[in-house]
Amino acid sequence: MMEKVATFFKVSKEQFVNSYVSEFGCEKDIAEEIYQNIKLPKRATKGSAGYDFFSTVKVTLKKGESVKIPTGIRVKIDEGWVLQIFPRSGLGFKYRLQLDNTVGIIDSDYYMSDNEGHIFVKVTNDSQTDKTVELDVGTGFAQGIFLPFGITTDDDTTEIRNGGFGSTGNCK
Numbered sequence: 001m002m003e004k005v006a007t008f009f010k011v012s013k014e015q016f017v018n019s020y021v022s023e024f025g026c027e028k029d030i031a032e033e034i035y036q037n038i039k040l041p042k043r044a045t046k047g048s049a050g051y052d053f054f055s056t057v058k059v060t061l062k063k064g065e066s067v068k069i070p071t072g073i074r075v076k077i078d079e080g081w082v083l084q085i086f087p088r089s090g091l092g093f094k095y096r097l098q099l100d101n102t103v104g105i106i107d108s109d110y111y112m113s114d115n116e117g118h119i120f121v122k123v124t125n126d127s128q129t130d131k132t133v134e135l136d137v138g139t140g141f142a143q144g145i146f147l148p149f150g151i152t153t154d155d156d157t158t159e160i161r162n163g164g165f166g167s168t169g170n171c172k
Helices: 013-024 028-036 089-095 108-112
Strands: 006-010 051-054 059-061 066-070 073-077 081-087 097-099 104-107 120-125 133-135 140-148
Touching (some): 013 066, 081 089, 089 097, 104 108, 120 140
Antiparallel strands (some): 059 133, 066 120, 081 104, 081 140
């Protein structure tokens, strides 16, 4: 039996628009339109472990090019669990699409950070054969898997998170 350990939400419209405009220099009305069409992550099949994250921007990446994609998503995760983000298998296999930090780690306390826990995913086309990666708006490009984790018996950490990293993309 699978445990239900998290819930996905959109970040606030203000958070998404401000970070999108700041990153790409877009007009606010373009970012607001993009915000309206954000899709929450979803599993493709009943047996899927990964929740697909969908691109909020049209992306064309030639060999060696990178882009940070703002997902507009935040996630509330039970303590003792982490969301790990990977490229979708097919994109990695066909194009060597890679996450710049190898695996994205979304901790349970990121949800309440200053940027509302807005998840950004930076990808690079690491093709060795000059293939171009094209992602349309709404295309699944990354997948997130929830995993439990442990801590050491002598762990006495008391620090509280305030912030994270990320932002991205380009205008339509």
